[in-house]
Amino acid sequence: MNKQFQIHWLEEIVEKIIDRSVVNVTLSTGKTPSGHIHLGILREILICDALRRVLEKKDYNVKNLLFFDSLDAAKRFPAYISEEFQKKHIGKPFALIPCPFDNCQCESYAFHFGNELSNTFPRFGIKLKVLWTHELYKKKDMQEKIKIALENNDLIKNILKKNIFPTIDEKNKEEFVKMQKTWMPAMVICEKCNRIQNKDKNDNIIPNRVQHYYADEEAVSYKCESCGYSGKTSIWSGQLKLNWRIDWPAKWAIFKTICEPAGKDHSVKGGSYDTGLELCQKLYGYEGPVKVSYEWLRLGDYDMKTSKGIVFTPEKYLNMAEPEIYRAIILKTNPNKHIAFRIEELSQYYDYYEKMENIYFGLDKLEVEDENKILKYTYPLTQIKQIPKIKSKTLPLKLLTFLTQIQNIISIDILYKQVIRFMEDNKFEKKISIEEFKELLKKSRNWIDEVNKILERTKDLKIKREISRKIDIFSIPTKINNEVLDKIEDNQILGVRLIREFLENNKNLDASSIQNKIFTIATENLKISPKKLFEAIYLIILGKKNGPRLGPFLTLLDKDWLLKRFNI
RNA sequence: GGGCCAUUAGCGCAGGCAGGUAGCGCAGCAGGCUCUUAACCUGAAGGUCGGGGGUUCAAAUCCCCCAUGGCCCGCCA
Known part of the structure; x- marks a missing residue:
């Protein structure tokens, strides 16, 4: 057998998806719209988008979903939200909080930040369908999953305990057991105050957990931890929300998700991905998705954390660089490695991209054949527009x-x-x-x-x-200082004067005639190497020995200014 | 308590799963060029691959331990 060495990591995921033997492939990702959503989230979205492209090429019918978890509660707000606003809305689901910006007409907090992200998708070449969790929970599909969860609370608790217990220390084990005694898999949005959780004095989160499930009535009782209201509500009321660890597998089961990438917060041992898969199988009878975990994308040496004031949105990225480059960064890096996105290294990313482009269009070749293959494979996945037949030229x-x-x-x-x-x-x-x-x-x-x-x-x-x-290309000093002038020898000064004369006496000079004149003055009039004269001119204009090609550069500059500057 | 990632030249990184002379880009150095829009060409230099042990004829690569930096998980999401 010819073992194929070094295939792109994406192909390994593709293989696992193909092994599922389905024609309709659903890929999904999710994000809580709790504030400006940073660039890192595009890692999972772009992985799915690339998978979509590869699978569509193989004639699969691919559906990409992005869940905005708009029914998640606001447990805290980012610093740019006013304190008054925070106080008023803490503990409510983001979909039930108004937009925090006065001059914005949008429907809710969740919509504002969710749409801010999804508005950038077309420019990144991302195709997907956005689903809002607060709408999903109004649907019967989801409410049925709530019912199943409430009916099987013991099974759920056992699965959670089995997975979580080995990963926690003794002290927390005690608390875990205690917590599980009253635990139910769903929470209720208070009919009176719209809140779904509260915080105690120690900042611990206390959810409005279902207290009791009345199976015959298909209703639950709850007590609001925020306003103290106690009530009973039907499981079909749309006021219930599953806990995250059950919410996730419920979505997988409804949409038959085949693959979902998840950040390391979810994919650690005993984390929500592991328990989710088991719950999905045992509670909802669906195999669950192919697990793809990925490391964080960091901004230089910092984590992109709203709380630390480091917010770098996809929009902000698009304002300073091309989307293809970002796609390339994501697709070249194995998901299990963290990416330090360094703004200051942008030109290196562009260089890498161009290398890939050249190899794709057959203009360049690397020594290692496998690397050529990988780059050729990756390039089309980075493209946003249709791929041209020949490499299109861009300004460096x-x-x-x-x-x-x-x-x-x-x-x-x-x-x-x-x-x-x-x-x-x-x-x-x-x-x-x-x-x-x-x-x-x-x-x-x-x-x-x-x-x-x-x-x-x-x-x-x-x-x-x-x-x-x-x-720092260069800057033009307003004055030439004496220190610089001292470096210039007499014959160089003479040369500069001759150039000045030439500029003064000739109108509409073009770049090459200036270029040539500098050369001839150096070699014929002064009998010095042209380099010396070029250096002198650079010193006078820029204060250093080198710079942009002189002919074109001098034609760009204002002539009177130049004549004055050369007057030495 | 349990996990993950990183550590390779001055800087940024690849290689590692499939062990066999240590690579790329930038910077720096030397030189060339009617020369460079800091975008060209040539050359030389620069690394005990974080440390220690092990496996092997052979380890940056596999296994174990440690260090440093960073992150994540236990309720909630």
């Missing part, structure tokens, strides 16, 4: 970074002309419009601003220098 990130940073001295129209010329020189099949160009500059600007923020909070000078190199 470094050029954009450069152009962005000279915007303060050179008008956008002139820059655009330069870019058009660049595209002509490099035989671009399609030139971008000025609007598109402005868009690119805006992204680049945002990126540079973000890197500058990182620079501000970096204390280590060595690291600071490393980072600043990545964006």
Whole structure:
């Protein structure tokens, strides 16, 4: 047998899905809309989206779902929500809390943040169907699952105990046993105050747990931990919610989920994925999904945690970089490894992407054949638009970074002309419009601003220098200081004067004639190496020995300014 | 208490499951070029693969232990 070495990790999941022998494949993911949803969630969503593409190509009928867990209770709020608002709504399900922003007309807290995320999907090339848990719980399908859970409470408790017990220490074991005595698998939203849980003095969460299930009446009794109301409600009232560990398998069973990726919070030993699978089988008679666990995506050396003020949304990403690049980062990395997404390393991500592109279009080849295969496999999965027949040319990130940073001295129209010329020189099949160009500059600007923020909070000078190199093309000092002038030798100064004369006496100079003139002055008039003269000019303009190609650069600059600067 | 991830050159990372001369990008160094939009070419340099043990003819890779950094799990979600 020819063992196929090194296949993409995605294919291993695909194989497991195919082993299920179904034609209709449902993939799902989930997220509680408790605030701005950060970039990390796209890891699981993109894994599913890639699976969808691979499976659709194999003629499977794939349905991708995203559950917004809008019926989850607000146990705490992020810092950007006002204290007054927090007090008023803590303990309510997010779907029953109004939008926290005054000037926003949207329906609820859950909708606001959920939609903020899902609005970015088209731009990331993600196709899925959004389902809201608060709507799901109004449906009979789900309510039947609640009934089954209430009727089988002992079975559930046994499964939970079996899985959780070995993972906790002695002290917690006692508490666990005690807690299970009164435990029921569902909670009730209070008819009076809309709350589903409260916090005690020690910040422990006390849910409005079902107290008793009246099987003959198909009703439950409960006591609201927040307002003290005691009541009885039908299990078909839509006021009940399953505890998370049962909620999840219930959804799997209803939608026959074949695969769902989950972050490590859920996929640890004895965690909700393990208990979910067993409950799904024994309680709801469905095998459950193929388990895919993934590590967190971190922002540099920080975790993306709302509580620590590190919120980096997909929207924010799109404002500074291309979505294909992000897809590539996710798809190249095995899900069980954490990703440190480093904003300052963006150009490396672009380089990797371009390498992949070149290999896909046969313009480049790596020595190791397996690596070529993997990259060729990955590339189409990163694409958002239709894949072109030949590689489409794009403006290099470094050029954009450069152009962005000279915007303060050179008008956008002139820059655009330069870019058009660049595209002509490099035989671009399609030139971008000025609007598109402005868009690119805006992204680049945002990126540079973000890197500058990182620079501000970096204390280590060595690291600071490393980072600043990545964006710091150059700056034009307003004055040339004497220290710099002292470095320039007499014959170099003479050369600069000759250039100045040339610029003064000739109008409408083009880049190459300036370039050539510098060269001839150096070799013929001064008999020095052109390099020396180039260096002198760079020193006078930029204060350092090198810089952008001089001919085009000088034509960009204001002539009067140049003549003044060269007057030495 | 139970798990997961990371540790490889100055910086960022790949390789590890399937053991066989340690790789990529950037930075740095030296040189070239009518030369570079910091985007080109060439060359050299840089690593006891976190530490220790084991298995093996052979370990960055497999097994065990430890260290450091980070995260997750027990109620709730």
